Amino acid sequence: MRAGPELESLPFVSKLRVGVLVSHNGSNLRALHRAASQPEAPFEVVAVISNNSGSPGLAYARENRIATRHLSGRTHPDPEQLDSAICATFVGHSVELIVTAGYMKKLGPRTREQFAPRILNIHPALLPRFGGPGMHGNHVHQAVLDSGDSVSGPSVHIVEDEYDTGEVIAQLEVPVLADDTVDTLAARVLTAEHTLLPLVVQQIATRQMSVGQRRL
Numbered sequence: 059m060r061a062g063p064e065l066e067s068l069p070f071v072s073k074l075r076v077g078v079l080v081s082h083n084g085s086n087l088r089a090l091h092r093a094a095s096q097p098e099a100p101f102e103v104v105a106v107i108s109n110n111s112g113s114p115g116l117a118y119a120r121e122n123r124i125a126t127r128h129l130s131g132r133t134h135p136d137p138e139q140l141d142s143a144i145c146a147t148f149v150g151h152s153v154e155l156i157v158t159a160g161y162m163k164k165l166g167p168r169t170r171e172q173f174a175p176r177i178l179n180i181h182p183a184l185l186p187r188f189g190g191p192g193m194h195g196n197h198v199h200q201a202v203l204d205s206g207d208s209v210s211g212p213s214v215h216i217v218e219d220e221y222d223t224g225e226v227i228a229q230l231e232v233p234v235l236a237d238d239t240v241d242t243l244a245a246r247v248l249t250a251e252h253t254l255l256p257l258v259v260q261q262i263a264t265r266q267m268s269v270g271q272r273r274l
């Protein structure tokens with residue numbers, strides 16, 4: 059049921075349930091979980107899925123007693139079944155918002171249809187300029203350095219069918235310094251990601267920000 063205006067002005071009564079997909083390190087997952095662990099946090103991380111059984115992000119989630127699943131082409135060779143398993147896992151945990159945080163795979167149509175537009179991705183550069191196929195990891199930061207731009211920074215956007223095409227809902231600028239390397243720029247952007255992502259999820263949870271046409 060959608061709350062009327064009088065209810066929307068009330069403080070939240072239940073925490074927004076967030077599901078996260080990771081592939082490797084999971085530092086954004088840790089930033090989200092840290093924010094969710096603060097007293098009065100308006101959201102909680104209730105399920106973590108990884109396509110990589112050895113992902114440090116998955117290990118972190120297990121250690122912190124978050125429900126986890128390894129779901130990949132190894133566990134589900136049929137892409138449709140994999141998509142269904144991902145969707146069913148998040149539905150089973152009553153997830154209201156999905157965050158792909160360093161998830162190196164595309165989500166399948168079933169998951170997208172079930173949750174759209176409530177699927178966010180964090181990208182390590184300013185979209186739409188530095189996005190699209192191949193624009194991941196160090197390639198993105200190299201492209202920014204090659205462009206000669208004096209600013210970079212993470213973007214949070216809604217996930218659509220194609221890579222990095224969905225509506226950008228938040229960005230945080232950081233400077234590109236004259237002596238930056240890919241590594242120094244990547245580290246500065248990642249630090250900004252850890253500020254931006256929890257802030258966006260918090261604002262969605264407290265209804266200061268809406269996702270797509272629907273309010274959560």
Ligand code: GRF
Nearest residue numbers: 083084085086160180181182
């Ligand atoms: C981040 O830079 C994110 O923007 C990109 O992948 C990286 C994931 O880092 N999509 P981590 O796994 O959260 O540490």
